[in-house]
Amino acid sequence: MTEPATGAVDATILDASEPDERTEPAWGAVVSLALGVFGLVTAEFLPASLLTRLAQDLGVSEGAAGQAVTATAVVGAIAAPTMAIVTKRLDRRLVMWILSVLLIVSNLVAAFASSLTMLLLARVVLGVALGGFWSMSAAMALRLVPMRLMPRAMSIILTGVSVATVTAAPVGAYVGDIWGWRTAFMIAAVVGGLALLVQLATLPSLPPTAVASFRTLAEVLKRPMIRIALLVVLLVASGQFAGFTYVRPFLETVPAMPIETISLVLLAYGIGGFFGNFAGAFLAERNLKMAVGLAPLLIALSAAALLVLGASPITAAVAVTAWGFAFGAVPVGLQTWLVRAAPDQAESAGGLMVATFQVAIALGAVVGGLLVDHAGVATAFAYSGVATLLAALVAFLMGPKQAAE
Secondary structure, three states: OOOOOOOOOOOOOOOOOOOOOOOOOOHHHHHHHHHHHHHHHHHHHHHHHHHHHHHHHHOOOHHHHOHHHHHHHHHHHHHHHHHHHHOOOOOHHHHHHHHHHHHHHHHHHHHOOOOHHHHHHHHHHHHHHHHHHHHHHHHHHHHHOOHHHHHHHHHHHHHHHHHHHHHHHHHHHHHHHHHOHHHHHHHHHHHHHHHHHHHHHHOOOOOOOOOOOHHHHHHHHHOHHHHHHHHHHHHHHHHHHHHHHHHHHHHHHOOOOOHHHHHHHHHHHHHHHHHHHHHHHHHHOOOHHHHHHHHHHHHHHHHHHHHHHOOOHHHHHHHHHHHHHHHHHHHHHHHHHHHHHOHHHHHHHHHHHHHHHHHHHHHHHHHHHHHHHHHOHHHHHHHHHHHHHHHHHHHHHHOOOOOOO
């Protein structure tokens, strides 16, 4: 049994502290996790596309209604590292079923919300489901497929993110305009129900292999490769959200694109992310260091292209599409890196990654906002390029050396 890099693991770890090494991948179960992720990300994105009508109906300002997004992110950041601890004695299959039920409940409560308080309660429940699901998905994948197929499994799971990113906002806006914002949440509840049914049919029993605690979180954080991976997560995510959050005002002012063209460019960004996810898995199976290094490097180059050549509509469109492709490849490599660095505590490692990602989103939004307000939108892209370039350098110089162990 492989010993962790920093000494003894929690004494309560069971004999099965190594991840399952299955000879036959449980692809049906992996697909069920992808459906769960699709449902979660769809629900997460809905308020942004429904904000105006939602705020009017509840009698609150758009800024107040926007806190529905903040509530989900904050609770998700707390739930991610603690979910494995709270559910330490439960079969992981049961935990995923519970999280999917919380997704359904959240959407139903939102659909019938009569006040902002009720809506925020629904989003808090979603935050628990979102943080828990994300923190445990990689650890689940590790037990459903052999280690060598881990990048492929994560790519399938993250396809749910790519599809939701492309479809959730426009479909939500369309449904909200035709049938009302409550109908959009009802449809999201149905999507969650379908995901739960597939999970009930496909997920095998997965007893906990280790009893997580705050001590194990601290021990995992002491491992050098975990700290390096989390640094890369912090740099990539803060750079992404500091810059790309302001891509629309950039496209409106620098290449001066009309709104119809901007919509097409953003669609190209989403489609690029869809294919980048699969490209990231393909590369991670063969050379994990290149996978985790090339993706942020491409984001940095895209930001630089927008800064230097962004006045050209064609160049700007290509750069934004490349940015989407690169960011789509980021999660597969990073999730695989973290699971390989702590295979005996994959759930704790996943929780730390999700929490770090949420902190980085907040950091990037704050830094980007300050830069845009005080020095112009170009400075936000400059920060994005520097942060992601640093992430690429850290990955190339200190990152993982093999695609599989």
